[in-house]
Amino acid sequence: MLAALAVFGILFFGPGVLTAARTQQLSYSAFLADVQAHKVSAVVVGTNGQITGSLAGGKDFATQAPVWALTTDDLATKLQNAGVQVSAAQQSDTLRQLIESLLPTLLLIGAFVWLGRRTGQSLGSGGGLGGLIRGKPSRVTDAERPRTRFGDVAGYDGVKEEVREVVDYLQHPERYRRVGARGPRGVLLVGPPGTGKTLLARAVAGEAEVPFYAVTGSSFVEMFVGLGAARVRDLFADARRNGPAIIFIDEIDAIGGRRGLNGVGGHDEREQTLNQLLAEMDGFTEGSSVVVLANTNRPEVLDPALLRPGRFDRQVQVPLPVLAERTAILTVHTRGKALTESVDLRDVARGTPGFSGADLANLVNEAALRAARAGRNELRPADFEDARERLILGRRDGTALLPEERLRVAVHESGHALVAALSPTADPVAKITILPTGLALGATHQLPNDERRLYSDRYLRESLAVRLAGRAAELIVFGELSTGAADDLAGATRLAVRMVRDYGFSGDLGPVAYPTAPAEDGERPYAEATQRLVDLEVSRLLRAAEEHADLLLRRHRESLDQLSGRLLQDETVDGAVVYDIVRHPPTRVA
Ligand code: ADP
Ligand code: MG
Numbered sequence: 001m002l003a004a005l006a007v008f009g010i011l012f013f014g015p016g017v018l019t020a021a022r023t024q025q026l027s028y029s030a031f032l033a034d035v036q037a038h039k040v041s042a043v044v045v046g047t048n049g050q051i052t053g054s055l056a057g058g059k060d061f062a063t064q065a066p067v068w069a070l071t072t073d074d075l076a077t078k079l080q081n082a083g084v085q086v087s088a089a090q091q092s093d094t095l096r097q098l099i100e101s102l103l104p105t106l107l108l109i110g111a112f113v114w115l116g117r118r119t120g121q122s123l124g125s126g127g128g129l130g131g132l133i134r135g136k137p138s139r140v141t142d143a144e145r146p147r148t149r150f151g152d153v154a155g156y157d158g159v160k161e162e163v164r165e166v167v168d169y170l171q172h173p174e175r176y177r178r179v180g181a182r183g184p185r186g187v188l189l190v191g192p193p194g195t196g197k198t199l200l201a202r203a204v205a206g207e208a209e210v211p212f213y214a215v216t217g218s219s220f221v222e223m224f225v226g227l228g229a230a231r232v233r234d235l236f237a238d239a240r241r242n243g244p245a246i247i248f249i250d251e252i253d254a255i256g257g258r259r260g261l262n263g264v265g266g267h268d269e270r271e272q273t274l275n276q277l278l279a280e281m282d283g284f285t286e287g288s289s290v291v292v293l294a295n296t297n298r299p300e301v302l303d304p305a306l307l308r309p310g311r312f313d314r315q316v317q318v319p320l321p322v323l324a325e326r327t328a329i330l331t332v333h334t335r336g337k338a339l340t341e342s343v344d345l346r347d348v349a350r351g352t353p354g355f356s357g358a359d360l361a362n363l364v365n366e367a368a369l370r371a372a373r374a375g376r377n378e379l380r381p382a383d384f385e386d387a388r389e390r391l392i393l394g395r396r397d398g399t400a401l402l403p404e405e406r407l408r409v410a411v412h413e414s415g416h417a418l419v420a421a422l423s424p425t426a427d428p429v430a431k432i433t434i435l436p437t438g439l440a441l442g443a444t445h446q447l448p449n450d451e452r453r454l455y456s457d458r459y460l461r462e463s464l465a466v467r468l469a470g471r472a473a474e475l476i477v478f479g480e481l482s483t484g485a486a487d488d489l490a491g492a493t494r495l496a497v498r499m500v501r502d503y504g505f506s507g508d509l510g511p512v513a514y515p516t517a518p519a520e521d522g523e524r525p526y527a528e529a530t531q532r533l534v535d536l537e538v539s540r541l542l543r544a545a546e547e548h549a550d551l552l553l554r555r556h557r558e559s560l561d562q563l564s565g566r567l568l569q570d571e572t573v574d575g576a577v578v579y580d581i582v583r584h585p586p587t588r589v590a
């Protein structure tokens with residue numbers, strides 16, 4: 001018995017004791033202070049924020065960075081400024097080191113899990129060995145009190161408005177309690193990476209002056225079996241004790257993906273963790289004012305159970321920033337940097353549609369680096385241009401457009417918008433934009449006057465012309481086509497086919513509607529000759545629509561140029577502007 005305990009002692013405390021002798025364990029703040037004091041010479045950063053490295057004196061150290069430090073580029077800048085040599089740990093390396101150093105512990109845990117299962121006691125049910133194992137390492141994150149405020153998040157007024165309710169609730173939970181209203185419990189921030197969701201969550205905590213517990217979804221899944229759920233429990237217990245508080249789960253899809261979908265490994269574990277999270281959110285009592293904010297760019301993969309009332313029942317969209325917001329973000333990030341007078345941040349913003357806030361922060365940093373390399377103290381327009389080119393080329397798969405592409409998209413969308421505005425029965429133009437979203441490089445939005453059930457022949461013909469007008473405009477202005485009109489063509493063709501085949505709008509076919517499904521005997525539902533006639537009629541309709549669009553646009557060529565100019569300049573233009581241009585067309589220069 002005694003012997004067994006001794007072995008246990010060595011196995012359990014051994015590795016820790018040994019490493020402790022060699023490396024100095026630093027708190028993250030102490031580490032930052034050392035960086036600033038130029039006492040750190042090199043660091044290796046692991047994927048989960050484990051940082052190891054050596055101090056100027058040659059001594060090794062290790063520290064753990066909080067999640068938020070990794071999602072802001074702050075740390076990178078600090079390290080860079082201090083001239084620290086940075087390298088990233090290779091996944092396999094970290095893993096191997098981890099396994100090597102933890103192997104004995106792992107074996108032990110395995111044994112206990114096995115024992116626990118056998119005695120029907122689940123791991124981490126408090127006390128006992130579960131408690132021992134969860135003792136210190138289970139601390140997911142330390143609460144932080146961010147000093148970030150809404151003012152630090154540039155733009156996004158609508159989004160801030162939506163999350164202000166959370167701030168209000170955290171500041172005055174008793175008001176809600178008095179009237180028996182259930183405060184917000186879970187808010188899902190949805191949007192592409194780098195749009196400031198983390199920043200915003202921190203600002204909510206900062207504004208409300210409450211503790212902020214940040215974790216990443218994946219940090220739960222990579223833990224030992226059974227610990228993910230226990231960590232969720234500890235996290236919520238901690239937050240409740242210190243409430244009102246905010247728990248922030250970055251990349252919640254890592255744990256919140258649909259259950260039953262077989263992920264790669266750790267699938268059982270993920271399910272347990274998710275179930276625990278749901279249980280905790282349901283268990284919020286009146287007394288605990290904890291709000292969970294979570295962040296994802298793939299809301300569609302989330303388990304529907306997460307989105308039920310009382311859980312993440314609020315979704316706030318955080319889209320890519322529009323022109324004015326990009327200018328504001330650039331202004332925030334150039335604070336404290338000297339710019340020459342010729343730098344116009346609005347120009348920089350204009351050249352960066354599709355950039356996220358993080359991209360813009362990166363752009364400013366790149367520009368500053370370029371100036372520094374040239375030994376200048378001030379940033380010039382060329383620094384920004386160069387940085388922008390490099391970032392765009394670095395991510396050509398992304399949404400960023402090259403200047404000539406922007407021009408083409410502006411002309412294309414202006415074509416749609418003008419023909420719509422010039423067609424009496426067409427739905428009014430509400431908005432045009434050349435800010436890319438997803439696969440679309442630009443868009444013209446039309447708003448129907450009323451909910452239509454019946455469409456006239458004329459309305460449909462004009463719709464065809466509107467759809468083909470983007471292509472027509474490109475042909476007029478550039479004399480050649482691009483691949484950008486494929487969707488328009490497909491849409492127009494579908495509509496034309498229905499007009500001919502289903503609505504009987506074709507003179508040649510007459511008042512006939514042809515079935516689309518094959519007849520029961522497998523025969524074609526209509527004759528070969530009819531099919532040929534349908535094809536012919538469809539292409540006639542399309543050609544007529546294209547000619548109409550072409551004619552309108554040539555007749556209003558000055559308006560076309562003026563509108564595309566406006567779009568290039570402002571990126572998003574209100575429908576009213578289009579009608580204004582049409583009504584007061586620029587005068588033709590002879
Ligand atoms: P997300 O969580 O949406 O991926 P982050 O909040 O991590 O994005 O943003 C990364 C960085 O980008 C921020 O730390 C900040 O420097 C910058 N950033 C993003 N959006 C904004 C914004 N609206 N205003 C100021 N900075 C921003
Ligand atoms: Mg983030």
Ligand code: ZN
Pocket residue numbers: 412416470471484485488
């Ligand atoms: Zn189009």
